[in-house]
Amino acid sequence: MVSPNEWIKDTAIYQPGKPLEEVKRELGLTEVIKMASNENPWGCSKEVWSKGVSHPEDTPFYPEGAAPDLTEKIAEHIETDPSRILLGNGTDEIVKMLAQVYLKPGKNAIMADFTFPRYEMVTKMTGADIVKVPLSDGCHDLKEMENRINADTQIVWICNPNNPTGTIVDRVTIESFLERIPPHVLVVMDEAYQEYVTHPDYPDTIALIDYNPQVIALRTFSKIYGLASFRIGYAVAHPSVIQMLNRVRDPFNTNRYAQSAALHALTDQTFVLYCRNQNRLGMKQITSQLEKWDLSYYPSQANFILIHTGFAGDDVFNHLLRAGIIVRSGQVLGYPTSIRVTIGTKEQNELFLQAFAAFLKEKGKI
Ligand SMILES: Cc1ncc(COP(=O)(O)O)c(C=O)c1O
Structure with missing residues (x-):
């Protein structure tokens, strides 16, 4: 057997956020929201498809x-x-x-x-x-x-x-x-x-x-x-x-x-501006609820937020997954008791907050 370079053998395989299709298949769900890979919940500009993607x-x-x-x-x-x-x-x-x-x-x-x-x-x-x-x-x-x-x-x-x-x-x-x-x-x-x-x-x-x-x-x-x-x-x-x-x-x-x-x-650029503004509003929607629950988080300038939940990140991740919401467990990101959540649309953020509230209630945190 040809032997690979030592340093390649030690390299971990990149772990992406769980894909929508996989979660739907595994849990038999039809509606799944992905808030795991910092993608844009508003899609892309209409110009992309109305002008045609190449010939x-x-x-x-x-x-x-x-x-x-x-x-x-x-x-x-x-x-x-x-x-x-x-x-x-x-x-x-x-x-x-x-x-x-x-x-x-x-x-x-x-x-x-x-x-x-x-x-x-x-x-x-x-x-x-x-x-x-x-x-x-x-x-x-x-x-x-x-x-x-x-x-x-x-x-x-x-x-x-x-x-x-x-x-x-x-x-x-x-x-x-x-x-x-x-x-x-x-x-x-x-x-x-x-x-x-x-x-x-x-x-x-x-x-x-x-x-x-x-x-x-x-x-x-x-x-x-x-x-x-x-x-x-x-x-x-x-x-x-x-x-x-x-x-x-x-x-x-x-x-x-x-x-x-x-x-x-x-x-x-109007679309870009729209997404930036919606993202700020979504960030506020989530952080104001976290503050009410007395949960800390890092102040984020991006389209995601790392929330310190006080519970194993994998447990929160699995609970949310069963509710059809994919986030990222902090356990793979170096923050074992956190989750990273991509800011979604107003409705998606609301569904995330509801499912997260159910978890926190179950644990007696709120
Ligand atoms: C900090 C950072 N850099 C780069 C990338 C990769 O971006 P791209 O899709 O352009 O490869 C990501 C994707 O999540 C990212 O978070």
């Missing part, structure tokens, strides 16, 4: 690998130069490409404990060392991350807002961090939830990149744009970083349907 007659042909039309449109939207943009088959793919380009055995990457698990997985895949820095009250501890940087550090992963806590690193903190750290370190700002943020101190990473070649921002069409099934996201970075990433990019990594869906989605 059926183009199906036999490979797409344009570098997606020039979409690249141009994104550049215009975020006010940067197209040479600073690279598209990926979801930002997941770009996270992996970054590891391929910049990590190898003997080097290391620094990340928060706890954060989006893909950083750890892709780092492991390259054989590089993982340096984990505990969150401080749910937030990235940039001082400690800076202390852990050494001559072999290649990447610092910063998830902003952080998944699973939803907390943000503010502009002043990131700017002073960047002033102090050595130039050989790439700082990856994963901004998958950027469009949901309403906090005035959230950094303008695109502007930071203009004069700081060691910063890279990751954005996605999977979240507020509601295009998760198309798998498309992008990186914004100095052209020298983009050129390196292009060397490991699969030739046709984003398909033509995803490219045209994203192009149409970008034209409808």
Whole structure:
């Protein structure tokens, strides 16, 4: 038997949120609400389907690998130069490409404990060392991350807002961090939830990149744009970083349907604004009830919230599952007595709160 690389054997398989279809099948339910993977409960912009997702007659042909039309449109939207943009088959793919380009055995990457698990997985895949820095009250501890940087550090992963806590690193903190750290370190700002943020101190990473070649921002069409099934996201970075990433990019990594869906989605910023506003209202709907129940949570700027339930996360998860509501148990996210819940529509949030109330009543908490 051919033996795989040692570091691959040790790499865990990614555990996604439970899919709707699986839960319906297993529990024999017809109505199931998924509040587990931070997807958009309002779907995507009508423009995506009304304008048509690519042309059926183009199906036999490979797409344009570098997606020039979409690249141009994104550049215009975020006010940067197209040479600073690279598209990926979801930002997941770009996270992996970054590891391929910049990590190898003997080097290391620094990340928060706890954060989006893909950083750890892709780092492991390259054989590089993982340096984990505990969150401080749910937030990235940039001082400690800076202390852990050494001559072999290649990447610092910063998830902003952080998944699973939803907390943000503010502009002043990131700017002073960047002033102090050595130039050989790439700082990856994963901004998958950027469009949901309403906090005035959230950094303008695109502007930071203009004069700081060691910063890279990751954005996605999977979240507020509601295009998760198309798998498309992008990186914004100095052209020298983009050129390196292009060397490991699969030739046709984003398909033509995803490219045209994203192009149409970008034209409808009214939809984006609507979702951001609805998300804030939904967040308030949930947090005001949590406060009445005296349950704590991290202040989230994203479209999910980590709730400290005081009970085993798996128990809460299973109770909600039986009621047809899929959330994420904190036990797989590093928070054994928490659950992570994606903000849904008003009706979905209400159903979640009712099912959660039944659990808390059963346990004598309320
Ligand atoms: C922080 C973070 N980054 C990246 C991703 C992956 O996004 P994409 O669908 O673009 O691969 C997710 C998805 O949940 C995420 O939470």
